[in-house]
Amino acid sequence: MKTPLGICRGQAWHFIMQIRFLWLVFVLSGAISAAGADSASITDSAAGRISASTNLTAGWKPVKFTYEVQHPYDLKLSERYRYDPANDIHDFWVFFTDKPHAPPPNKTTARTEMRLETFSKGEHMFDADVNISPGTFACIAQVFDAAHGPMQMIIAHPDGTVTMRGRDLIMTNAIGRWWNLKMTNDPKEGGKVKIYADNVLVGTYDSRGPRDYYFKCGVYSRENSSRSEVRYRHIKMWVK
Numbered sequence: 264m265k266t267p268l269g270i271c272r273g274q275a276w277h278f279i280m281q282i283r284f285l286w287l288v289f290v291l292s293g294a295i296s297a298a299g300a301d302s303a304s305i306t307d308s309a310a311g312r313i314s315a316s317t318n319l320t321a322g323w324k325p326v327k328f329t330y331e332v333q334h335p336y337d338l339k340l341s342e343r344y345r346y347d348p349a350n351d352i353h354d355f356w357v358f359f360t361d362k363p364h365a366p367p368p369n370k371t372t373a374r375t376e377m378r379l380e381t382f383s384k385g386e387h388m389f390d391a392d393v394n395i396s397p398g399t400f401a402c403i404a405q406v407f408d409a410a411h412g413p414m415q416m417i418i419a420h421p422d423g424t425v426t427m428r429g430r431d432l433i434m435t436n437a438i439g440r441w442w443n444l445k446m447t448n449d450p451k452e453g454g455k456v457k458i459y460a461d462n463v464l465v466g467t468y469d470s471r472g473p474r475d476y477y478f479k480c481g482v483y484s485r486e487n488s489s490r491s492e493v494r495y496r497h498i499k500m501w502v503k
Contacts, residue, residue: 319445319462323388323501332481333364334375343375344481353377355481356492357401376481379500381409386449388501389478392441394494395419399438401491402483406448406456409475415456415468417444418485419493425460433458433465441496448476 334343335357343361345354361373379389393403403425404417417433418426425434434442445459454470470476480498482491 319459320388320390320501323503326500326502328500329380330377332375332377335361335373336364336366337362350496351498352494352496353481353498354492354494356396356490357482357484358490359484359486359488361484372484372486374481374483376405376479376483377495377498378407379478379480381475381477382502383450383473383475386447386451386454386503387476387478388503389444389446389480389498390501391444391480391495391498393444393480394441394496395425395438396492396494397421397438398489399482399491399493400485400488401493402485403480403493404444404446405479405483406446407477407479408471409477411471414448414471414476415446415458415466416483417446417458419491427458427466431466434460446478448478450474450476 332340332344332355334340338361343355343357346352347354355375355377357373357375359373363369363371364374364376389404395403398421399419400421401419402416403419405413406415408414416428418429419437420426423436423438424432425437426432442461443459445457445462447455447457447459448470449455450470450473452472454472456466456468456470457464458466458468478500480493480495482493484491
């Protein structure tokens with residue numbers, strides 16, 4: 264009687280182990296499928312961003328450009344700006360209490376900005392990734408009319424929003440992460456200025472017709488700000 268009973272118990276134990284094994288295989292298969300789906304989703308999302316960027320620059324020609332960095336006139340450039348060539352990152356920072364970029368009679372608020380070279384023919388595009396540091400309240404990019412001042416000013420706010428002159432919202436949750444900014448300006452009669460955030464068109468504005476223009480990026484402090492800092496990487500100029 265003991266032997267048949269032992270066999271039954273062994274068979275039952277074996278059956279239970281088979282059930283547990285099949286259950287484990289089922290759970291692992293689901294986890295792998297989910298991970299695969301997540302990976303595919305992430306890959307598809309990245310591919311979508313790359314595709315959008317490629318579509319925006321299709322028909323454009325990358326060109327070399329020159330620039331100067333404006334900074335508080337009584338400080339060395341290295342005290343408000345540094346460049347990391349290994350990662351192609353430009354780091355700009357400024358305090359509201361700093362002096363302007365040129366001696367008196369200049370009375371503008373403090374800035375550390377890259378002023379790119381002037382152009383007057385052909386539609387141009389500024390293209391770069393930007394990372395805004397916490398606490399920043401500053402203009403971080405401009406489309407500039409060389410003779411009459413800024414046409415469009417992109418403002419970073421401490422709450423993480425980015426606006427066009429404090430009005431049109433172009434980005435939220437913009438602090439402490441990289442996102443892509445593109446600005447175009449067509450200097451022909453009836454030309455347009457277009458602003459893209461992460462390759463999505465967020466603003467279209469009138470240009471001012473044939474004249475000299477340039478782009479700027481960096482930090483131009485706003486009233487009641489403290490310390491503002493922004494990093495730009497992979498700055499490019501495109502021409503159509």
